[in-house]
Amino acid sequence: MGSPDPGAFASHAQVPPDMIPFLMMLPMLVPAGVKRGRSSKARREGGLSPVPSPTEESGSAPPVRASSRRRLPAQVLGQRALNRALLQRQWLLQRSRAGVMEALEHLVGLQAQATHPPYGALWTRLNGFQQEALTRLMTERQVVRAGMMRGTLHLVTARDCLALRPVLQPALDRGLKHSSHGKQLAGVEVQALVAEGRALLEARPSPRGELGQRLQERWPGHDASALSLGFSSLEPLVTVPPCGTWGHGERMVYATAESWLGQRFEPAAPPDALVMRYLAAFGPASAKDLQAWSGLPRMGAVLERLRPELRAFRDEHGVELFDIPNARRPDPDTPAPVRFLSEFDSVLLAHADRTRIISDAARKRVFTINGIVRATILVDGFVRGTWRIERARGTATLCITPFARLSREDRAALSDEGGRLLAFAASDGQHADIRFERVG
Known part of the structure; x- marks a missing residue:
């Protein structure tokens, strides 16, 4: 394994120039004919990972049905109460003894626009975390770096990649209509683009720039970057190690998620389990909070449907917040370590x-x-x-x-x-x- 590069944990040194357009672009539209969802394995295992069981570190609990509970005036949660609840669920009040896989699923993935930050995120949350533990899981294809929430690169378990990406697809759908890249794809037959991109990456995983040039050979009248970005929104991709692992550079090489993981996607599940997992890791939260995190629209309607299984609060401004009933919400005066x-x-x-x-x-x-x-x-x-x-x-x-x-x-x-x-x-x-x- 290579040693840390000179810019380790320096944000500007870790983000390659060609990644910025990918990070900043709006998610893109996926026509119904090419949507995919959960793998058959994920469906057999119950689809989306369940809300984590209560643990001393996570402070979370599975939801309980409360359909018969009378609607009571909502308790007001102040800023410090929300802060301590968030720190508790993010394992920032006390480091967890959990393993890397459990941590990634409890946290519903980690932001991974650059190589080293996910390692640091795990170090600050887990007891005894070492770089090799995450690198090994990535090399063994149990953990992948893929476009997930808001179309942004996240580090997730293979199971969550297969289960969550289809649930998040509507956010990608909405983006293409308004993106410059989507407009530049006018005249490109979507299924042909997906088929061509798959064939190219399955034959040889490639950096995004190279992929765009190869796609441009098929569609010479279109911008290479628009073709590669469009394809990466239509087809779930993962970065191939060693890129994205500790001590290696940021020249990202992509493969299709299906070919890398050896499993295919199937139709998406409703977002209910995703909402519960978000609340377990980040709650209490509002519909706007959930939308900001996921990129999915109309989360208010989903929360309303799930209301019998949730507990409602209000913040100091009167905004309604939702949470899992049995989740821990520490006292606002609970000490928080640096x-x-x-x-x-x-x-x-x-x-x-x-x-x-x-x-x-x-x-x-x-x-x-x-x-x-x-x-x-x-x-x-x-x-x-x-x-x-x-x-x-x-x-x-x-x-x-x-x-x-x-x-x-x-x-x-x-x-x-x-x-x-x-x-x-x-x-x-x-x-x-x-x-x-x-x-x-």
Whole structure:
């Protein structure tokens, strides 16, 4: 396995230029004739993974039917109550003893626009996580990196790739009508594009640019990038290791999910189980939160249908929130340890209203105009600054930039946790150092 590259955990160094259009594009339309859904194996196993069983770490529980319960006035959950519930379910109050597969399914995947952030996301949530554990599962095809929620690259288990992608397809459907790439595909017969792209990738997995050039040989009057992006929305693709694994570059090579996993997709399931799993990992949440995370429209109607199985709350602004009845919602005064979140961490992207973990002012400093989500520090459960690792003259330096003055206790806690982060992310014999920069 290669050693970490010089830009490990530095967001701008990890995102290749040719990925930005893919990240920023609107999801694309999939005509009914080429939609696919769950694999036969997934259907035999019950389709979408069930809501995780209650555990000490996850603080989640399966739903209970409440159809006979009288409608009571909704309890109001303040910002800190929502924060502590989110941290509990994201295993950010206490690291979990779960394995990688269990973690990925509980968290409903991890954002994976760049190589190293999913590794960091697991390190900050799991006891004793090592890079090799995830790399091995990716190499063994038990975990894949694929376009999932919002058409964005996520790291998911093979089972969830097969089960979730079809449920999410309506979000991709809606996007093509409005995307420039979709308009450039006018005159291209969709099923022919899918068949040609499949044949090319099944013969030889390829980078997106090369795939576009090869497709352009069939449709010379059309833009190569539009052809490859269109095909990648019509056909679920995965990146082929070693790309996407720790210490390797970002030159992504794609294969079709079906050929890589050796299983075919079948018609999609309703989104009900997906909603329950989202709430187990990110709830309580509103319909707009669910839509922002999944990209799926009309989630209000789904939540209304599931209302008998859910518990309703309201936030301080009167917005209705839904949750699994037996899920743990810690006391708002529960202590929260400092945490280091990697770039693109899902916990910052899973809600329409993200103030439960990041203020609007901090969000402007973390989310960049070119689609980067910077690595952040959590202090008392909220984003209070950013961090990066710099390498120079044999030293790996963890640079912490707080947004406001930190207490002596918080600086000490960040130093202790930062030392553990450096041991994980820069364990290649370099001298390790930690630097607190001026308040930004």
